[in-house]
Amino acid sequence: MDPPCVYIINELKQGVELAMHLKSILSSESSSETKQILIQEIISSYDRAILMVNWGDSGGQTAPLALAPSTLSQPESSVSINETPRSHDFDQPFDNQQDEKVSSKKRKTMPTWQDQIRISTDNGLEGNTDDGYGWRKYGQKTILGAKFPRSYYRCTYRHAQNCMARKQVQRTDEDPTVFDISYKGQHTCNPTTKPSVQQPESPEKHEVKQHNYQRPLPPKSGEMLSNLKENLRVNTSDLDATSPCAFSFPPASFETIENYHDFNFLQGSPSGSNYFTEWGNDFQHYDDPNLSGRISTTASATNSPLAFPADPQDFSPFNNSGFLI
DNA sequence: TCAATTTGACCGGT
DNA sequence: ACCGGTCAAATTGA
Numbered sequence: 001m002d003p004p005c006v007y008i009i010n011e012l013k014q015g016v017e018l019a020m021h022l023k024s025i026l027s028s029e030s031s032s033e034t035k036q037i038l039i040q041e042i043i044s045s046y047d048r049a050i051l052m053v054n055w056g057d058s059g060g061q062t063a064p065l066a067l068a069p070s071t072l073s074q075p076e077s078s079v080s081i082n083e084t085p086r087s088h089d090f091d092q093p094f095d096n097q098q099d100e101k102v103s104s105k106k107r108k109t110m111p112t113w114q115d116q117i118r119i120s121t122d123n124g125l126e127g128n129t130d131d132g133y134g135w136r137k138y139g140q141k142t143i144l145g146a147k148f149p150r151s152y153y154r155c156t157y158r159h160a161q162n163c164m165a166r167k168q169v170q171r172t173d174e175d176p177t178v179f180d181i182s183y184k185g186q187h188t189c190n191p192t193t194k195p196s197v198q199q200p201e202s203p204e205k206h207e208v209k210q211h212n213y214q215r216p217l218p219p220k221s222g223e224m225l226s227n228l229k230e231n232l233r234v235n236t237s238d239l240d241a242t243s244p245c246a247f248s249f250p251p252a253s254f255e256t257i258e259n260y261h262d263f264n265f266l267q268g269s270p271s272g273s274n275y276f277t278e279w280g281n282d283f284q285h286y287d288d289p290n291l292s293g294r295i296s297t298t299a300s301a302t303n304s305p306l307a308f309p310a311d312p313q314d315f316s317p318f319n320n321s322g323f324l325i
Numbered sequence: 326t327c328a329a330t331t332t333g334a335c336c337g338g339t
Numbered sequence: 340a341c342c343g344g345t346c347a348a349a350t351t352g353a
Contacts, residue, residue: 137330137331143343144343154345166344
């Protein structure tokens with residue numbers, strides 16, 4: 001991160017200002033349109049900053065797209081980035097390679113998860129944790145000390161496209177409607193090759209996303225929003241600010257920006273306006289009950305190998321990042 | 326019939 | 340030996 005340092009700072013500052021402006025507006029009586037515009041600008045601003053950081057830092061790494069979906073921001077709290085205990089996996093782009101080599105059921109090393117987010121849904125369905133990617137469940141385990149079992153998912157296109165992205169979902173003990181989701185690996189599946197199916201991660205949920213589900217690809221910002229309609233509240237916490245491209249989120253909806261510490265990034269084209277409808281006021285309220293929910297993500301991804309695509313276009317959909325300001 | 330989920334077994338790290 | 344993560348056969352569903 002060198003060249004664009006100044007620009008990055010400017011973008012971030014702008015984001016902060018916009019967020020603050022939005023904050024004041026949220027409490028006032030402004031049109032939802034105005035709010036949406038502000039939100040979009042904030043998102044765009046942060047996205048640009050992220051891109052800059054990324055480019056400056058990884059110099060056009062060809063890494064696949066981002067991965068971990070997560071968008072988040074904690075509504076009335078602050079966003080922080082930190083490193084999760086489990087992020088050590090720097091074997092880079094893919095810790096997966098191991099998996100491939102060792103075809104049978106063996107693991108050379110314990111998987112380390114890169115990003116962790118917390119999503120809370122109103123209806124408590126795991127389905128609402130969908131992040132827009134196609135996931136296939138491959139296991140479930142009871143975890144010592146945890147009330148609820150942990151579910152393991154891999155990319156639906158793992159075999160078809162050799163995409164080794166994985167994630168695990170676990171309902172929290174404290175609040176059954178809240179899920180801790182950890183991601184590992186990057187999605188390398190090619191959006192252009194439409195796989196036959198795009199599965200939601202879990203059966204239940206998916207009536208919800210059907211409408212905007214035409215993709216096997218990383219969700220585009222708009223889609224993401226749709227996908228996350230259900231998740232209204234996003235909390236990002238513990239994101240490591242020290243690492244520039246710490247992590248990328250798939251675009252999603254975000255909620256209130258209580259202060260500039262709280263924010264979510266949404267990438268670019270938010271076509272969907274509904275997503276923000278109740279934004280900032282009543283997160284849990286949606287037209288479609290099934291979609292309502294809130295996401296509180298605790299993203300911790302620092303140091304993660306997550307790299308952004310060299311091509312801004314590829315980059316788009318999912319990159320949202322949280323920084324500790 | 327095919328794809329996704331379930332679930333017990335297996336593997337490797339601690 | 341225990342535990343978390345993954346595999347893969349069996350089951351389920353569209």
